[in-house]
Amino acid sequence: MRRCRWPREMTPQRRLLHAMFDAAVQSALPHHCLPPHLPAPPRGRTIVVGAGKAAASMAQAVEDNWPGDIQGVVVTRYGHAAPCRRIRVLEAAHPVPDQAGIDAARAILDAVAGLTADDLVICLISGGGSALLPALPASISLEDEQALARTLLRSGAAITEMNCVRRHVSLIKGGRLAAAARPARVETLIISDVPGDDPAAIASGPTVADPSTRGDALAVIDKYALDIPWSIRAWLENPDCETPKPGELANSRHKVIATAQSALTAAAAVAADAGYTPLILGDAIEGEASTVGLVHAGITRQVLAHGQPVPAPCVLLSGGETTVTVRGQGRGGRNVEFLLGLLTGLPDVARITAIAADTDGIDGTQDNAGAMIDSTTRTSTTALPFPPDTYLRRNDAYSFFEATGDLVRTGATHTNVNDFRAILIEARSPIVEFHPP
Numbered sequence: 001m002r003r004c005r006w007p008r009e010m011t012p013q014r015r016l017l018h019a020m021f022d023a024a025v026q027s028a029l030p031h032h033c034l035p036p037h038l039p040a041p042p043r044g045r046t047i048v049v050g051a052g053k054a055a056a057s058m059a060q061a062v063e064d065n066w067p068g069d070i071q072g073v074v075v076t077r078y079g080h081a082a083p084c085r086r087i088r089v090l091e092a093a094h095p096v097p098d099q100a101g102i103d104a105a106r107a108i109l110d111a112v113a114g115l116t117a118d119d120l121v122i123c124l125i126s127g128g129g130s131a132l133l134p135a136l137p138a139s140i141s142l143e144d145e146q147a148l149a150r151t152l153l154r155s156g157a158a159i160t161e162m163n164c165v166r167r168h169v170s171l172i173k174g175g176r177l178a179a180a181a182r183p184a185r186v187e188t189l190i191i192s193d194v195p196g197d198d199p200a201a202i203a204s205g206p207t208v209a210d211p212s213t214r215g216d217a218l219a220v221i222d223k224y225a226l227d228i229p230w231s232i233r234a235w236l237e238n239p240d241c242e243t244p245k246p247g248e249l250a251n252s253r254h255k256v257i258a259t260a261q262s263a264l265t266a267a268a269a270v271a272a273d274a275g276y277t278p279l280i281l282g283d284a285i286e287g288e289a290s291t292v293g294l295v296h297a298g299i300t301r302q303v304l305a306h307g308q309p310v311p312a313p314c315v316l317l318s319g320g321e322t323t324v325t326v327r328g329q330g331r332g333g334r335n336v337e338f339l340l341g342l343l344t345g346l347p348d349v350a351r352i353t354a355i356a357a358d359t360d361g362i363d364g365t366q367d368n369a370g371a372m373i374d375s376t377t378r379t380s381t382t383a384l385p386f387p388p389d390t391y392l393r394r395n396d397a398y399s400f401f402e403a404t405g406d407l408v409r410t411g412a413t414h415t416n417v418n419d420f421r422a423i424l425i426e427a428r429s430p431i432v433e434f435h436p437p
Contacts, residue, residue, distance in 0.1 A: 055076045057080075165220050296318070354374075
């Protein structure tokens, strides 16, 4: 992970949150979590393929630890590449796919074609793979796929719902990549960015049998009244769009090697060492980002007023993936929107310091990972043209935190276990002068 640019003066509390975020990210870096899970070399060839924001760094970890010959191709988001010697690293657009993604998907399908039962495919999957692998049926144009992606991103649908649709509008997702590799053995290593860590949902499960149906995908579209291109609805109404089902991919196995829970556990250890009681509220929290922020504000107020569910000094931790139903025209991101919701729900932040950031280093489509708040944030709002709730209504949390100087910018971290949220609640007198090791 490149050197972070952290906001404002680094108070002891902000330094502690910085250290907790770093610990969460470090726990999920491929060089740390991947090597123990590598399969045994095969009698035949070893082909590496993969997709996601961590795909290039995962490929690098495989190269550094693989005992024999290896080749292959992976695709990652622009700016998330890592140097590899034998595995080709391609870059494509995220979260709205582009032609480079189509070309990468074709290269990956070509890489697994013509293999034998003696060969091994190591598939490296991480969050972001859905957008990076737009392998489209002939009847669907890239423009139609891009329109679908934008519609889904603005809909407020949960990631599992979005990926149900994506699996069925694809010739590589929903287990189709594993089917294309038959009869070779496929071993998939997964860094999870999905609440619940369902392998079929992570990057839309290219090598995982799909329990959902095209009817489920159509139900998502109808539930949110999505205006989608006619070509996509026609494809979803065609039985040929159905994906491989459980029991149909005997050649494929998968293992989740890093999760939000493991990242939260690593952060909790840092907090405990600093004298704060950690409480993990959940690793799979979903919902509208601003609403989740208000709920966290309610828990924070309960700690301040009654010492429940844990007394201060403490830190409330949570992970998962919230959503944003876009109604305004501002610049946002689900982590900054959560944090602004939290701020509006806290009348007093004198004893509060909080962070919300995406572990991949990118919050939505902006240049920040997230943001921080403390008592200085509230003071800074007096100079802004609008109150915080106006920015929230406009989905303009990025502009709010840019103006207050609280954005957190880390650059690409080369992993992705989704959102990281931590609310540090002081006792009436601060207990620690935290200094990073």
